[in-house]
Amino acid sequence: MEIVVTTASLVPITRVVMNQKYRTLPRRANSVPRPVDGAHQSTPAKVSHSILLLGSDYAISWGVRTHALALPGHLARELPTRTGVGADIDVLSTAGMGMGDVETLVSDRDLQQYDAVVVLTGVGDAFTLAPTDRWESRVRGLIATLRSEMTPAAPILLVGTEAPSHVKICRTREDGLTDQWAHTLNALSSRICDDTPGAFYTEPTPVPATALDPVDLIRFKSPAAHRAWAASIARQLNVILDRPRPISAEKAEQPQDVSQRLTALNRLGILYTAPEARFTRVVRRARDLFGTEGAAFSLITDRHQWNKAMVGFDLSEVSIQESFCATTVQSGRPFVVEDAWADPRITFDTFVRFYAGFPIMAPDGTRVGALCVFDANPRSASTIDVGYLEELAAEIGRELAESPTVPTPAVA
Template identity: 35%
Template structure:
């Protein structure tokens, strides 16, 4: 009887959605996909993939929406920095999410939060097919993610009771959402690093015109609470160059269209700020090409590029965490480096990777000095924040170029 009812209701629900679509897209929400960050050392990297609440309806910045709330709460609970990347869309289905994830460099993440099902419920997706799609998605995360990746799947949330969406018969959506949620335990079977979490109840009545930041903060607290204890610190040994991934990294660098472009005051100002803040001899924004290191911006020296084989930044892009050399004369990797032995007299180096929108480490924001020195945890946090500032500008430039 239920299948017959669903077959009758499904065309009606799709028509109702199309009728309400204009109102849906007129609700304020963040634009772009820059994600959110919380300051701190040894940052956790989180991928949020989903629709509905993951989109951020009612606010204009991801920092005020769920990504920002998750970043800040997870940082507070773990004492580490947090970077939250996004794959979010109003109409994201479980099947589409699979293909979006298949194009993502999953090995760089510590955790993935899956918040799918609301649009599938609105479009009356068949429950058995949805379970199959979700199971395939979790299998992809298991095989393409790192060994320490943890996945957190949220139950399907209730239809938001926002005035502009009341054209949709919410009770039908909620009923089918519960049907889809009932399929999740079976979809998660056989995935030991996957945890199934209830979706937190709405913190407010939500009958105001739009949802606000307080709702997202409350949701973030509830979602992060069971996550923090499960996220353990992986082995921090820096890996060698992954030559199997190198071609993908080079393609990501080419897509940015940054190599050999003119100097840009935005980036130069950040290097000057870093040189002043850290009291170092030099600072730079670098990009690692196939066989060279190219400087987009620099302060304290005049070189425009160097061979990759002598670049300290080539080590920085091998890992997601920052790379520090307190005294190059005592580090066997650099004792014979010409920048250590010649007139540059490089002794101290600290760099943090710059990442492309695809997740590839394409360059570094770094500082150099001619004297050995230690680099405190607070300084590491500041360096990371400056690298993220450069990275956000880089991503914004790519988005502007894409729409022109």
């Protein structure tokens, strides 16, 4: 009992000291790598869950230069392996913010679009020994705000605060007072979520040593650490998520103007670039699966169809007026032509008689191209399983989602 009293008596003094130290952390944090790409990751699919990561800590994606290797990218890949559908991950984060600051991030955000919100923050609160009554008030206030703005069925997942000693720039003793304070705040958060319908708590994820190599151990946060957190969050989301809302009507088939597509193509940075094995591999599999003469992954600009990957034929570019894939992209639906020479929808001369294509989406949901198979001879539509074609198109979409987006010159 004397130890508890002594420790408690030191809290006010320690709180002052830690608040002073906390002001020096931004200088240390400035040397830590952070992503330079957009804070959105996606595993494109016909049906997807839309998730918002909110707060600081792992939501910042410390330690890497692209969100594809951080929590958003890993979660976009981990969640579909459990739910069987796609995932769209948005991030709203600010370094150094505490639980009391999180509400400001969503003040002008439409939360109705999300199937779940994941809150990650609190290391700063634990480091500065935030009073427990203040913490409780802020957690309850944030949950109430989110609940009032989200759809009734959408859950809130509160991820426990990581021990400050695990954050290298904090330089605190393992199992010291700040770590104990994090444990206290987490226990309080867990009780609050137990008492609040639609709110759920999950413990912070210890990254197993076996998952880290020597380079990981000296990094601030490595891709392996982000992957471990993503797997833990995905497991919890899989339990609490409602059935996903189909995006076919909302995104896949909605009208898109040309400027929207050009912007998405510019951000991807793959237009008019060299062939890549990751795309050619999928295109070759499509040709082999359907037994057609050719197959291609095509990107559609305002003037041309440009084939990023092609097997069976050597044709890099087609005018937009003679492009089957342009119709596929514009419609947002699978497009099958049994015999172009006898189809009134085809108004141009072409050596291609049979065509089947499925649209491909960029990580932001914009249709930018198509995966297609084709023949110089007519074929029945019954020879094509559109479901398989969709799966292969989604695989290319996942490759696009895992690539860092880069600024490129405007397409011609």
